[in-house]
Amino acid sequence: MQLAARHARLSILFPCSLALPHLGKRFDPALGWHSYRSIPSQVFRSQRGEKTHTGFNPFCRDFSTLRYNPLDSSQSTGPFIRLLELHPGGASSQVEASLKEVSLSSELEYEAVSYCWGDPKDVSTILCNGQQLHVPRRLKVALRNMRYLDRTRMLWADAICINQSDNAEKESQVQLMRTIFSNAQRTLIFLGDAEEKQTHKMSKFALRTIQFGLSIFKRRVDLLASPQVRVWDGNDGRCRTVAPFSYEFYLELIGMLRMPWFQRAWVVQEVAVSAKATIFWGSSQYDWEDVIQSLKFMSQFNFPLAFIVTLENISTIEEERTFYRKGQNRLNGVLLRHQRCMATDPRDKIYSFCGLVDTSSGHHNPVRISYEDDVGTIYREVALKILGEDQSLDLLSRPPSLAGSRMNNLPSWVPDWSISSASTLTYAWGHGPLSLAGAELPSAQETPRFSASRGAKYSPKLSGADALLVEGHQFDKIVEIGPIFEGVQIPHTVRSLPEIAREWKRCLSTLYRARNLFVRWQQVADVRSHGLYITGETMREAFLQTLSAAEINDSERVRLELELWDKGTSFPFGLMYSAFVLVRNFLTNRPFLLFEIQGRYALHRRVVRTQGGLLGLASHATEVGDEVVICKGSSVPLIMRRCGEGEGEGEVRLIGDAYVHGIMRGEAFDDDKCQNILIK
Template sequence: MSSPIYDQLCLPQKNRDIRLLRLFPGDWEHDIYGEIRVANMDESSYWALSYAWGGGQRLRTLSLNGTQVSVTANLESALRRLRAMKILDLWVDALCINQADTSERNHQVALMRDIYHRSEEVIVWLGEETLTSSDSPTGSVRDAFATLKHILDWSDSLSTQLKTLAIGLETLMGVPWWTRTWVVQEIVVAQKAQIVYGSTTLEWAELATYAKVLDNHLEKCCAKVFDNLSADEQTALYNFINPLLDIESLRSQLANGRPYLLDLLRKFRSRLASDKRDKVFAFLGLGNLSRQEPIKVDYTMTNCEVYQEAALGLIRDTSSLQVLMCGSEWQEGSQFPSWVPDWSAPIPYPGLLAARLRQVSSGLYQASKGKAPEISIYGEPALFHLTGIAVDRISRVGEIMRPFADRADYKIGEDVRDWQKVMPPSSQEYVGGCYSNIAAFKRTMFTDLFFEESRGASRRLDERDSISWGTWWRSNAQGFVNPNLDFDGVDETLETATAMRRFFVTDQGWMGLGPAATCADDHVFVLFGGETPFILRHVAENMEVDQSNFGKPSRFSLVGDCFVQGIMDGEILDDSAKCVQTVSLI
């Protein structure tokens, strides 16, 4: 329901006017009073609040312009703290935007990048101090801040400092702010930011510097001490470092141009949003489409419509099907088409990092030889039509490969040998090249890539790598990987390639790795615009893949992207026996 405050303070949608909150001074225990007014963003001095909205229940009331307004307990606490800090002119989304007016909301949300960028300072409200099990205020967070302030002076690796940090940082990073989607833009575009956690404050720039220095310590002088910490302590330290470094990396990208929207959607996919449409809208101010009409904030659209528009826009903008690699396991009856990533779906942790690395490395392949996607949407219900070439039907699949981190015994070789039982006779010539099936199988295990630790990136496999992966292979013939052996990136390469994937073989003998959902009778396709092949599943059992049935598309659901040894560089397009056909994805 719209508040009468907004009826009296309308915002024209053809200029850059915003509402600002003026907090009236008051003692800590007094009720909060304030005034909302209209101001021009470019001519005003104000602070912008970045916070987690908190629970859905509105538990507190404020008096604004003489009207009682309900807010969450977390926001009320923030305003009470900021009033005590004499920060009185604020932009707060929950109060300065009429959330009940969709048209105004669309307009103001589209301005949010500029609102935060032009503010005097962004106030990052992490919440009130909590009580520890020792019933004292969270001194561990203050201790952590105090320890961080001396980190530049560390000359020796001392386990006591790291343990103190781990305890405090676990509390600090456990507050909801770090999990929210919108705060990425709010902090990245800030010219200056201050963190407020209860009565404790710290400049964001300081905290970011501490994260970089701590990361350097853990990689170098403190590496041995770090290895001796408990798993929980190690996790706590990196749960502090990684989000800070991600934000600062994005800040550097923005300074040199706009990031790619798909990269933002993938990188921050695990963050949460109360409105699922914000999983896309929250990043449009940082990286939108460059060659197509930009995606607009529109809260009249459904979640599915927003995600579908984003997927289509990304495909057309990049002439690539890379966004199709971002879907999770699709279920029949889902509100989303199988080809549209559901950015709000929970992402299973096992294999998540490996999946991201595979997506980043997909540009090393050219399964469709750079051919632009030929796409259209029509029909009732609407179907997504693409062109491509059917490679073959999958006849056999192996078990799902568990991530290495789940294995205390390092017995990776057992699963690899189980996959070998699925492959065609090892001595026979492989269908996709002048080498044996066992040679093709080995290259499949690495997806024809090699991870270079020095660069933190993958490259295509070549003869330089034969010694490293040959040593790994001989070790696994004994049934285990010795953790004391240094395989120079082989372990990272293998895990990236295989974690939460299935090995499969097709009728003709093609070997590959596909999603965990891959089944026998699925079909491998090379779709125009795809850097990798894709696995598709018929929506009706009696349908056949017809190589010559161009113009009469078969209906499929998208299972996901895959690797197939021997067709990753467009070889299938040179096969005169293969015909281009149209397929329709539900």
């Protein structure tokens, strides 16, 4: 009775937490599984003669394993799912549970679990329906710590509730993911248990540095306006509040935001559609909204963020929640915004985001889910779907990545979504589009910055199996290229003094390379000449416009950053000046280290000059002799390379998009010159 009364009081004090297992004991949430992939299993016949599958993993076949019965596929009562009824138990006793088949259309009360698998070979067993079921070890740890002492708990966890050995079931259940997570009372996000949290301990030097910096900075922060973060401590069973710039919460963020959960593809949808979400980190629990509000508050200040990783991962997940609730998503935009994410099965780089696009209006047709088809077939099919629905070639405008496609049979016009374009270059909270065409913007904000083809529409046409037929004309040819900008790597490891030293050494090394690259780019652009560009600007102004893709006039922050680079290359002791600029701006989070230049348009690109004397910013793969082509339906010029002899009907390969200063508003487009072009 005393335990139940205490439980009730704590539930009132801390309603944001739905998990109060093992009161008075240490709570160790663990990572779980997030990959919908096939793993071979033994197949048996049930007593009814139906084909059934053993659960999860082939590594341990000596156990009597759980056999999945097919889900009810009748349409009269709606789709069916399985829920996991977690049995009560102590901290060290066997994990036991039961699987229940329920109709998703009925009124259900359950919590959905969002987690990251880890090593696929690191498996363990639980008792499910009285039989052994192989599950990821970290999932077992999570379930052990989630269960109540005196009552059952209803959960949905993908690795158990979906028969991972049955592709047909996976395909049907994946289409229900949005409904499963949106109908749940809460999504429980497991980042790591207490043991894993201990691995993120830092040296005394790093801790004292952070503590000293926070003590000075807090004097400049209006503490009355600071949001409060509620935290449930499973060690003492109490709820308390902490401030965003408190030493305790800042250390929590350093470890929390480094966890691989934030980089997984499936978690974006799981959080975006959820009514509420709770973060489990070690023995602490945080409300998602509290963490988001605190990070937004912290990002307003010029704070030395040397000891915190980029906020890009968590900010893009939160932004997706906003876009989803407003119904503003297009498939191409969603896929572009989350190209950074990772998935074990490359097909999930598509499937994990399909639920974020509203298909009820009829304008967007659902993506066909198939784990039997090869990846290339899926990617090609989705590319054609996007081209047809958008009536645009902006699918071809993508942020370049140095990681080349490993799919040799993929046509050049089909994006390889398996490439994860993650970056640890910045600390920005949110950002603008990464592609020149800006396809990442939600549909309600669709105001193209550029219109190289004057808004001409495009209807997709195929020639043969793989060639995309477009209409356009060659405008110019590349005659000189600069080196590739790979960014300035900012320090982000702070656990020990040697690690900090190595990170700073790498940072200064990449700065030195970037400074030399900037000088070479200036030479390609001939910025020291006294001539004028075709737009009437000085060559220096045209050069800066090119580096920022014409955003220099719209953003004071961009102009400041470009001027810092320009000054760092204008004096005999430019290298020393550049190092000084880096340290000064790094310690104050000045514009130099923000996202605007190196993380937006210049990263993995090179400055180019055309035969006609125009300056451009093009993909790293661009070579001398490549052609600048303007196509109907494309907001930006495209770089193409001829595959064979001949003009007009000749076949080409797409190299990438480009910003070419002076022709981005349709100045060079001529409808009469357009011819058929086959992109292989």
